[in-house]
Amino acid sequence: MYQKYPSLLLEDAVNEFSKLPGIGRKTALRLVLHLLRQETETAVNFGESISKLCKEVKYCQVCHNISDTDICSMCSDKDRDPSILCVVENVKEVMVIDNTRQFRGLYHVLGGIISPMDGVGPADLNIESLVERVKSGEIKEVILALSTTMEGDTTNFYIFRKLAPYNVKISIIARGISIGDEIEYTDEITLGRSILNRTLFTDAFKV
């Protein structure tokens, strides 16, 4: 529906908002009008926090995670184990995995996954620098923690081949039925895999 805006500034802001994923023009207008009802300072802070982030954002030179410094706080954290590396697709996955508190090694952010459909090839990802990190010899294990999609698996195999010549253990996060899932409703492929890759009871519960 064509909508006439009483102000060009308003229209601009609504246009920008509605470019965001999952935000239509109606929601965009609602959000912008909400910001306008706030103190000017609050709303200006909102806009400026975004501009500032995008202008000043840095990526860690080692792991390519978002960072405020050249080397991120994780890579320079002496309490983390530098001999084990978790390879993830993006920044978000670092946060999610680190939140589990089950991993205290370092990360390597690929910045995407191989996806010929979207025109993303291995050269677009931080794979070369991963190889360099492994080459340096300090790393004993690389855990591949990518999505279990076709693209994720393509990327897994590509990295596996690239790292095969080096003396490093390559593992992949466990695939099986999710905690809380009912067997009855689990898809056959997942269920089949979870039977093939069954774990010793005593291992599973660390008895």
Next chain:
Amino acid sequence: MYQKYPSLLLEDAVNEFSKLPGIGRKTALRLVLHLLRQETETAVNFGESISKLCKEVKYCQVCHNISDTDICSMCSDKDRDPSILCVVENVKEVMVIDNTRQFRGLYHVLGGIISPMDGVGPADLNIESLVERVKSGEIKEVILALSTTMEGDTTNFYIFRKLAPYNVKISIIARGISIGDEIEYTDEITLGRSILNRTLFTDAFKV
């Protein structure tokens, strides 16, 4: 859930986004990371369009609608009928009503409705300036187009009393069942009112 962010700039931006209505921290992070994946310019434009709007926004001195100029484009539009005024709560309602193309008069934006629960009294709204506009004598009809809530009706009655001394017709938008509604599922109050306020068939369809 406590979430550690790899960058303060990122955390700031997520905080700002999650202050918006209906946007939680997960969505906020998704939106911010989406912006980060864009060209820097696109993302900076986003932020700046908001800051700019909030810093430079003006409100029409006559109708209080958002405007780029001191007098908005509607109030200065010679093709609109200045003798009929539609009173609305906010900017959004101006857009929605104008979009119906059933009204070609001018608007008056109250900037809210009387709501003692939220601490909004008559003095917080643009009611005094509405009385001034009516006093000037050019206006023949005032249409009240507020929500059919308790707050809306309180405001309707307040404005009605304020305008009663002047020689102006005061009308209120029709209340009845919505177009497309089924009688069976219409609430009793609406249905009762729509029977009381029934319209001549020939009037309803302008036969």
